[in-house]
Amino acid sequence: MSQSIPEIQLNDGLTIPALGFGTYRLNGNRGASAVQSAIDSGYRLIDTAYNYENEATVGEGIRRSSIPRNELRITSKLPGRYHEYDKAVTAIQESLFRAQLDYYDLYLIHWPNPKEDLYVEAWQALIDAQKWGLIRSIGVCNFLPEHLDRxxxxxxxxxxxxxxxxxxxxxxxxQRAYHQEKQIQTQSWSPLARVQNILDNEVIQSVADHYDKTVS
Ligand SMILES: NC(=O)c1ccc[n+]([C@@H]2O[C@H](COP(=O)([O-])OP(=O)(O)OC[C@H]3O[C@@H](n4cnc5c(N)ncnc54)[C@H](OP(=O)(O)O)[C@@H]3O)[C@@H](O)[C@H]2O)c1
Known part of the structure; x- marks a missing residue:
């Protein structure tokens, strides 16, 4: 399966697979088994977050899998409550300790929290953590163009x-056009819209039929 997933190069040179495995609500032993079997089935990009309370589960699934760490791309995310610089640095370290990893391939600010207006401070912490070798590539989630510009x-x-x-x-x-202009990669969350109304949507079904694919 991994050979059939195209690779994407980010603006800092890191390559990632175009398709990844989301881990929200995967916890404990069953979660670790799910992560392990996803990796052994061909997924190489695994998406977790501090707030999912499953970075340890993801780390365990990685260690149980048959794939060397350097062939994987592991993402985690900084929670909104830790945007102050010192708290952000500690949270990044804590994320690594939980997963028992030496580095994350990607670390993202989970939400901009514009009312608190500390996301630039959080961004500075990610920049420094990248310099220290704790993160290979730094990004964000749920940022509007005005936040990205800042x-x-x-x-x-x-x-x-x-x-x-x-x-x-x-x-x-x-938003996608803006990303393209700025050479910021768009990554989708809830790509199946949490399956609400998608699996029996007639238009999507006809597109799927045309390409001889399943709806998902
Ligand atoms: N950055 C953010 O703010 C943010 C927010 C939300 C999510 N995320 C990330 O995005 C990931 C995916 O998002 P999501 O879980 O909300 O939504 P999603 O991928 O749109 O939908 C997940 C749902 O789709 C079902 N499903 C998957 N493949 C299917 C198939 N082939 N046929 C039928 N049903 C299928 C799953 O069922 P099963 O449960 O049975 O597998 C699950 O209920 C999360 O795990 C997380 O890593 C990020």
Whole structure:
């Protein structure tokens, strides 16, 4: 399966598979088995977050799998409550300790929390953690163009990706065009719209039939 997943190169040079395995709500022994079997089935990009309380589960699944660490791409995310610089640095270290990993391939700010207005401080912590070798590529989730602009204006460094809600019922055309202009990779969360109404949608079914694929 891994050979059939195309690779994408991010603006900092890191390559990632175009398709990844989300781990929200995968916890404990069953979660670790799910992560292990996803990797052994061909997934190489695994998406976790501090807030999913399953970074340890993901780390365990990685160790149980048959694939060397350097062939995997592991993402985690910084919670909104840790945007202050010192708290962000500690949270990144804590994320690594939980997973028992030496580094994350990707670390993303989970939400901009614009009312608190500390996301540039959090971004500076990610920039420094990348310099220290704790993270290979730094990005964000759920950032609007105005938030992305501020990161670049105030630190000179733009994210490698923005993970946003994106599926056939919410196609984010303007946001995606903005990412393309700025060479920021778009990554979709809830790509199946949590399956609400998608599996029996007639239009999507006809597209799937045309390409001889399943709806998912
Ligand atoms: N950055 C963010 O703010 C953010 C927010 C939400 C999610 N995420 C990430 O995105 C990942 C995916 O999002 P999501 O879980 O919300 O939504 P999703 O991928 O749109 O939907 C997941 C649901 O689809 C079902 N499903 C998957 N493949 C299927 C298939 N072939 N046929 C039928 N049903 C299928 C799953 O069922 P089963 O449960 O039976 O497998 C699960 O109920 C999360 O795990 C997380 O890593 C990030």
């Amino acid at each position: 990161l670049e204006q105030e630190t000179g460094i733009k994210p490698s990706m923005n993970q946003v809600e994106l599926h056939p019922f919410f196609n984010q055309e303007e």
